[in-house]
Amino acid sequence: MDFKDYKGVWVFIEQKDGVVASVSLELLGAGRKLADKRGVELAGILIGENVKDLTKTVFEYGADTVYVYDQPIFKHYRTETYMKALLECADKYKPEIILYGATSTGKDLASAVATDLPTGLTADTTELDVEEETGLLLASRPAFGGNIMATILCKKYRPQMATVRAKVMKALDPESGRTGKVVEETIPLNEEDIRTKVLEIVKETVKKVRIDEADIIVAGGKGLGSFEGFQIIHQLAETLGGAVGASRDVVEAGWIDHPHQVGQTGVTVTPKIYFAIGISGAIQHIVGMKNSGLIIAINKDKEAPIFQNCHYGIVGDAFEIVPILIEQFKKALSREKVSQTREA
Amino acid sequence: MLHIVACIKQVPDTKIIKMNPKTNTMDRRTAPAILNPYDAHAVEEAVRLKNRYGGIVSVVTMGPPPAVTAIKKCIEIGADEGYLITDRRFAGADTLATSYAVTKAIEKIAKTNPVDLIICGKMSIDGDTGQVGPGIARRLDIPPLTSVNKVEEINQEEGYAIVHRKFEEGYEVVKSTLPCLFSVEKTINEVPYSPFPNMIKAARYKPHIWSVDDLEGVDIKQLGLKGSPTIVSKVWAPQKPAGGTFLDGSPAAQVEQLLSVLLEKKELFETKEGV
Numbered sequence: 001m002d003f004k005d006y007k008g009v010w011v012f013i014e015q016k017d018g019v020v021a022s023v024s025l026e027l028l029g030a031g032r033k034l035a036d037k038r039g040v041e042l043a044g045i046l047i048g049e050n051v052k053d054l055t056k057t058v059f060e061y062g063a064d065t066v067y068v069y070d071q072p073i074f075k076h077y078r079t080e081t082y083m084k085a086l087l088e089c090a091d092k093y094k095p096e097i098i099l100y101g102a103t104s105t106g107k108d109l110a111s112a113v114a115t116d117l118p119t120g121l122t123a124d125t126t127e128l129d130v131e132e133e134t135g136l137l138l139a140s141r142p143a144f145g146g147n148i149m150a151t152i153l154c155k156k157y158r159p160q161m162a163t164v165r166a167k168v169m170k171a172l173d174p175e176s177g178r179t180g181k182v183v184e185e186t187i188p189l190n191e192e193d194i195r196t197k198v199l200e201i202v203k204e205t206v207k208k209v210r211i212d213e214a215d216i217i218v219a220g221g222k223g224l225g226s227f228e229g230f231q232i233i234h235q236l237a238e239t240l241g242g243a244v245g246a247s248r249d250v251v252e253a254g255w256i257d258h259p260h261q262v263g264q265t266g267v268t269v270t271p272k273i274y275f276a277i278g279i280s281g282a283i284q285h286i287v288g289m290k291n292s293g294l295i296i297a298i299n300k301d302k303e304a305p306i307f308q309n310c311h312y313g314i315v316g317d318a319f320e321i322v323p324i325l326i327e328q329f330k331k332a333l334s335r336e337k338v339s340q341t342r343e344a
Numbered sequence: 345m346l347h348i349v350a351c352i353k354q355v356p357d358t359k360i361i362k363m364n365p366k367t368n369t370m371d372r373r374t375a376p377a378i379l380n381p382y383d384a385h386a387v388e389e390a391v392r393l394k395n396r397y398g399g400i401v402s403v404v405t406m407g408p409p410p411a412v413t414a415i416k417k418c419i420e421i422g423a424d425e426g427y428l429i430t431d432r433r434f435a436g437a438d439t440l441a442t443s444y445a446v447t448k449a450i451e452k453i454a455k456t457n458p459v460d461l462i463i464c465g466k467m468s469i470d471g472d473t474g475q476v477g478p479g480i481a482r483r484l485d486i487p488p489l490t491s492v493n494k495v496e497e498i499n500q501e502e503g504y505a506i507v508h509r510k511f512e513e514g515y516e517v518v519k520s521t522l523p524c525l526f527s528v529e530k531t532i533n534e535v536p537y538s539p540f541p542n543m544i545k546a547a548r549y550k551p552h553i554w555s556v557d558d559l560e561g562v563d564i565k566q567l568g569l570k571g572s573p574t575i576v577s578k579v580w581a582p583q584k585p586a587g588g589t590f591l592d593g594s595p596a597a598q599v600e601q602l603l604s605v606l607l608e609k610k611e612l613f614e615t616k617e618g619v
Contacts, residue, residue, distance in 0.1 A: 120573030
């Protein structure tokens with residue numbers, strides 16, 4: 001393997017129903033930085049049916065080139081078909097780095113591609129950098145159950161690959177009219193040869209918990225002691241008009257469902273206000289909330305790592321503090337309303 | 345008769361484990377070794393399918409000798425056979441080298457009893473990658489079906505499986521040829537307390553233990569640290585941010601200070617009130 005043959009940074013462009021996934025746009029932002037540092041091209045690889053129009057978006061968000069596989073066989077994501085297109089394209093154009101969103105599709109595809117190439121794959125990356133001279137990708141992620149950060153390298157194989165958490169990297173501001181090179185590719189695949197068929201796609205109509213969209217999140221941890229104790233989190237969230245978040249322990253204890261879990265194996269959130277109550281602040285939790293606008297931590301243990309990652313900390317008993325907070329907040333809010341009405 | 349293989353891993357309980365702050369490594373003595381919680385759901389699903397369609401469930405794992413305990417746990421859940429591959433030459437394996445070694449073990453198991461279905465947990469709690477399952481499927485050249493949260497049907501005669509694969513906004517119903525591999529979500533089932541007879545069986549059970557030399561057609565270069573393209577270059581505690589301002593005084597005084605901070609952002613609460 002001659003490393004000199006491998007050039008450029010690629011981003012797998014995930015799309016559904018004619019829309020590019022936001023994580024792909026974030027990765028174009030991150031990939032742009034890597035490509036510029038290395039002095040190489042940034043390319044998107046776009047696979048699907050009727051997806052050609054999406055190249056415009058991919059250019060506006062920073063790509064120089066887009067490789068497109070637009071064939072009916074790619075209507076639904078399937079590991080086998082998408083993998084074959086990606087493997088063929090990577091073999092033909094030899095990128096140095098390929099990035100994927102750490103979504104269910106991105107992780108599925110990257111795991112399969114890595115095995116066939118073969119190459120190294122770093123999962124759920126939260127920090128990316130590249131060595132200017134060697135092109136070595138520095139992919140960092142919480143490791144060992146999220147207790148510590150580790151930087152993972154792939155020195156002997158190319159391309160280097162990583163899946164990257166959503167909402168951790170920043171998309172560039174789209175540059176309207178920015179354009180680039182479209183490389184249209186096709187791959188001869190017969191539907192009869194494909195071993196999996198998507199029979200039906202069911203969108204859940206029940207309104208799903210989307211804590212990643214909330215402006216205010218009140219999150220609770222194991223420090224609350226029990227399912228009953230955790231209920232004060234719901235009460236405070238309701239008072240503030242916020243969503244309920246939880247640490248991994250709490251979800252595993254069954255006090256609340258997984259869609260509420262914040263952190264490495266849960267959701268990454270960036271609300272304007274984040275309350276961490278009874279949460280010690282393991283790294284795997286911190287990576288999921290550290291970009292919140294204002295972080296308030298309440299914990300009995302003054303040494304808890306959460307206090308290193310908050311803007312305001314209260315050392316104390318949540319069962320003492322939170323009820324006062326609820327009461328005072330309600331009062332303050334009603335005062336605000338009264339004064340507003342007067343002004344009006 | 346279905347032959348289902350569940351792939352499992354023994355892991356340190358990362359919820360409890362303490363880090364050595366000097367070396368930034370896990371102090372394994374501080375945490376008990378447990379069956380990876382996600383894998384318990386994989387074994388449970390295998391056992392349920394066995395009960396539904398008839399067949400046997402084998403579990404396979406790679407790890408140090410104490411991983412026998414994790415296999416016994418699977419026998420408690422209802423698995424019939426357990427295989428441990430253990431050898432110093434497996435040490436230091438990343439996901440690629442792990443999927444290679446486990447695939448070799450499955451190939452050997454399949455020689456005496458062909459495998460219809462492989463089930464893995466979504467990921468391990470110490471590695472958190474979810475990459476080994478799809479890796480095994482690719483190496484065996486069978487379809488990988490990740491994010492499975494329901495098995496609708498297994499039809500051995502006609503050679504297909506129908507499952508639900510969960511994704512961000514819902515799920516898709518997928519039909520695949522057999523054999524294939526599922527990685528299952530935790531939500532696929534609940535693992536009940538093990539029935540007493542299984543516990544007795546587990547206590548007496550002796551798993552098959554294989555070294556590299558017991559496997560066939562193994563390329564030693566693809567095992568362990570040598571066969572792993574990824575390396576951990578450094579382990580570090582993230583740079584500590586400046587840290588927060590501690591509020592002080594009585595609880596009431598602290599809340600008062602907090603309120604004044606919150607009310608600087610009162611526009612947030614007002615819009616919520618209006619909704």
